[in-house]
Amino acid sequence: MTNERLVKCFVEALGVAPDSVTDGLAYNSIKQWDSVGHMALVAAMETEFNIMLDTDEIIALRSVGAAKQILRKHTVAFP
Amino acid sequence: MKLDGKRVLITGASRGIGAAIAELFANEGAHVAVSARSRAVLQLADRLRAAGLRAEAMQGDIADEAHVRALVQMCRDRLGGLDVLVNNVGVLLSAKLGMIRMEDARRMFEVNVIATINLTQYAIRTFPRGKGGSVINLASIAGSRGIDGISAYSASKAAVIGFTRAAAKELAPQNIRVNAIAPGFVDTDMARQVSPEWFRQRVESIRIGRIGQPNDVARCAVFLASDDAAYVTGQILGVDGSMAV
Numbered sequence: 651m652t653n654e655r656l657v658k659c660f661v662e663a664l665g666v667a668p669d670s671v672t673d674g675l676a677y678n679s680i681k682q683w684d685s686v687g688h689m690a691l692v693a694a695m696e697t698e699f700n701i702m703l704d705t706d707e708i709i710a711l712r713s714v715g716a717a718k719q720i721l722r723k724h725t726v727a728f729p
Numbered sequence: 730m731k732l733d734g735k736r737v738l739i740t741g742a743s744r745g746i747g748a749a750i751a752e753l754f755a756n757e758g759a760h761v762a763v764s765a766r767s768r769a770v771l772q773l774a775d776r777l778r779a780a781g782l783r784a785e786a787m788q789g790d791i792a793d794e795a796h797v798r799a800l801v802q803m804c805r806d807r808l809g810g811l812d813v814l815v816n817n818v819g820v821l822l823s824a825k826l827g828m829i830r831m832e833d834a835r836r837m838f839e840v841n842v843i844a845t846i847n848l849t850q851y852a853i854r855t856f857p858r859g860k861g862g863s864v865i866n867l868a869s870i871a872g873s874r875g876i877d878g879i880s881a882y883s884a885s886k887a888a889v890i891g892f893t894r895a896a897a898k899e900l901a902p903q904n905i906r907v908n909a910i911a912p913g914f915v916d917t918d919m920a921r922q923v924s925p926e927w928f929r930q931r932v933e934s935i936r937i938g939r940i941g942q943p944n945d946v947a948r949c950a951v952f953l954a955s956d957d958a959a960y961v962t963g964q965i966l967g968v969d970g971s972m973a974v
Contacts, residue, residue, distance in 0.1 A: 663858075686902055693854040702798055705850065 652728055656717060659698050663690040673715035699726055730758035731955045736808040738762045738800070738852060740791050740844075741818030743769035745917035746867065749943030750815055750950045755782040757951055762804050762811075765818070766790050791818045791844040801851045810855040813954045816845040816866045816889075821919050823879045834881040841885040846892060853905055861904025865953050866893050867946075868909040873965060874974045878927065886911075890965055897963030906962035908953045913969025915941040937970030 660671040664682040677683050683691070692708055695701070695717065701724045703711070711717055718728045737754050741747040743765035751763045751773060760783040763770050767788070774786035785807045789796030804811050820840045822833040849864055856862035871879055872886025890909055897907040914920055914931045920940075921928065932940050949968050952958055 685899075689854065689903070690858060693856075693858060696854060702802060702851075704794075704798075 652721075652726060655698050656695070656714070656721065656728075659691060659694040660714065663687060663694040671714055673718070674713065676713040677711070695721070699724065701726075730756075731951055731957070732813075733758035735759040735812045735954060736762075736804070736810060737813040737815065737954065738764070738804050738808075738811055738848075739815040739817055740764050740848065741867075742773060743767040745919060746912065746915060746943045746946045747815075747817040748773055749947040750817060751784070752777065753944065753947040753951055754813075754815075754954065755780075755784055757955075759783075759813070759954075760785075760808050762786070762800070762808055764789060764791065764796075764800050791848065792839045794847070797844070797848055797851060801848075801855060804852070805855055810857060811852055811862065812856065812860075813863045813865070814849060814852040815950060815954070816848060816864070818844065819867060819869075819886075819919070821879065821882050821922060823882065823923060825878055826880055829881050837882055837885045838888070841882075842888045842892070845889060849892075849896065849907075853900065853903075856903075856905060859904075861906065863954050863958070864896065864900075864905065864907040865950055866907070866909040868893065868911040868965060870911050870913045870967065870969050870972060870974060873911045873967065876974050878923075893965065894963050901962055906953075906958065908958070908962060909965045910946055910949055910953070911965050911967045911969070912946050913941055913967070913972035915943060915946060915968075917943060931972070934973040935970045936973065939970065941968065941970055 657668050657671045661668055664687045707720050732754055737759045739751045742751045742763035751761050755761045755777045762785040764787050771786045774784040777784035787800050787803055820837050866889050868889045869886040871883040872890050875883045893907050893909040946968050949966055
């Protein structure tokens with residue numbers, strides 16, 4: 651369920667297909683995940699999980715896998 | 730009303746230009762959140778609510794990261810996000826070259842520049858996706874032209890102007906407009922910190938024949954926040970009565 655919520659963030663913010671949201675998907679590896687998409691993604695994650703990311707976390711958000719690690723720090727559990 | 734339904738955060742709103750912007754924005758239909766170090770900001774919000782307007786307040790130092798995060802969270806929780814950010818907070822510590830304390834220069838850059846950049850980064854994440862928004866930075870004629878006796882302050886406000894122009898370019902694809910207002914000499918406590926002689930000279934240098942009032946600036950801020958300015962971004966709007974510097 652948590653993973654589905656994160657996938658939803660990527661789908662809504664970047665306009666990508668759900669099955670493309672794998673741990674290896676990385677910042678700037680697709681045209682949708684540029685700096686503009688990145689900000690939309692941050693906003694989507696903050697809204698979905700009701701958290702506030704700090705600047706270091708936003709910089710570290712370089713892949714789907716990294717997103718999960720960051721969310722774990724905010725006590726969001728992933729399987 | 731020009732700002733009906735807009736959700737607005739205004740910093741440095743306990744007095745002067747910030748308080749005038751908060752009052753005018755609330756009267757134009759905005760739901761305002763105000764912040765300042767002084768308790769007066771809480772009283773301002775009380776006054777606005779007593780008048781049937783929508784206002785939230787938080788007391789704190791905008792250079793304190795914890796306050797910034799709490800402030801933005803309050804905007805999320807109570808306003809449901811933001812449409813407009815007014816980076817009004819500012820510090821002016823005047824000193825001639827050769828007598829500028831570096832701690833004063835650092836404090837001005839920390840509040841006038843770094844806090845503006847930091848809060849902008851946080852706030853724009855709460856703007857509605859796809860609908861854009863408006864960021865209004867308070868610069869100064871000191872930043873656009875340079876004023877003797879306040880060179881460190883002038884430098885900090887020039888940095889605000891540079892940030893405004895760059896951010897406008899970066900955020901335009903998201904329909905977020907970024908503009909600055911560069912007031913001249915406005916009748917506030919900050920302006921009256923200077924010596925009476927300096928104050929008199931400055932007022933005499935204003936060709937329109939009077940000192941600016943906080944509402945002169947607030948009315949321009951309403952324009953930049955409103956949909957009337959939907960195609961205006963990256964501009965530095967002088968509100969100075971043709972002041973000579």
